[in-house]
Amino acid sequence: MRTLPLLLAALLLSGCQSLYYKAQEKLGNEKRDILIDRVKKGRQDQEKAKEQYKTTLEAFQAVTGFTGGKTEEIYKKLKKEYDEAAERTKKVSDRIDSIEQVSGDMFAEWETEIEAMGNRDLKAKSRILMRDTRARYTPLIKKMKDVERRAKPVLKAFEDQVLFIKHNLNAEAVTSLKTTVIKMDAEVTKLVADIEASTKEADAFLATLPAN
Numbered sequence: 001m002r003t004l005p006l007l008l009a010a011l012l013l014s015g016c017q018s019l020y021y022k023a024q025e026k027l028g029n030e031k032r033d034i035l036i037d038r039v040k041k042g043r044q045d046q047e048k049a050k051e052q053y054k055t056t057l058e059a060f061q062a063v064t065g066f067t068g069g070k071t072e073e074i075y076k077k078l079k080k081e082y083d084e085a086a087e088r089t090k091k092v093s094d095r096i097d098s099i100e101q102v103s104g105d106m107f108a109e110w111e112t113e114i115e116a117m118g119n120r121d122l123k124a125k126s127r128i129l130m131r132d133t134r135a136r137y138t139p140l141i142k143k144m145k146d147v148e149r150r151a152k153p154v155l156k157a158f159e160d161q162v163l164f165i166k167h168n169l170n171a172e173a174v175t176s177l178k179t180t181v182i183k184m185d186a187e188v189t190k191l192v193a194d195i196e197a198s199t200k201e202a203d204a205f206l207a208t209l210p211a212n
Contacts, residue, residue, distance in 0.1 A: 031106035049088035056081040143198040
């Protein structure tokens with residue numbers, strides 16, 4: 001019984017996607033152009049997330065020198081930084097999903113069009129081009145997913161500390177950060193490195209697939 005709603009939802013999503021592609025084609029944008037645009041935006045989203053992770057970490061590091069004051073204000077500040085990091089993380093994940101969606105549709109369409117070609121030489125050349133494009137795309141999406149995977153424990157560490165301070169709201173809860181912020185620093189450093197590797201891969205991919 002539960003499969004019917006899921007099937008209907010999938011059909012609705014597929015129909016919406018088809019209408020979107022048709023609308024874009026009328027504007028002169030093929031799936032390749034949509035993919036390029038989404039990869040560019042994905043790169044931007046990752047860069048913004050990188051800066052937010054660093055800013056959030058700095059906020060946690062700043063309060064490790066807590067010597068007294070209102071812990072409620074510290075909690076609110078760290079909660080705000082965490083919320084912004086969580087929002088940036090979601091945007092990156094949503095962008096990755098959108099890239100996978102259009103790339104899958106693009107390669108499927110490409111395969112269908114190749115099969116419809118009658119000229120053997122052109123058919124072979126198109127297949128080689130598709131294979132090469134897929135080979136360049138694969139490491140890109142892998143690195144983007146590496147970032148998504150690395151971000152989860154970093155975000156969780158931020159959340160745990162924010163909740164711990166919320167539950168206690170005392171000086172001991174804030175000073176306890178000293179024992180965990182070093183580990184958080186190491187995790188954020190690794191995440192930043194992954195993001196930089198991903199953005200470089202995006203640049204390399206975009207350089208081989210110029211837009212119209």
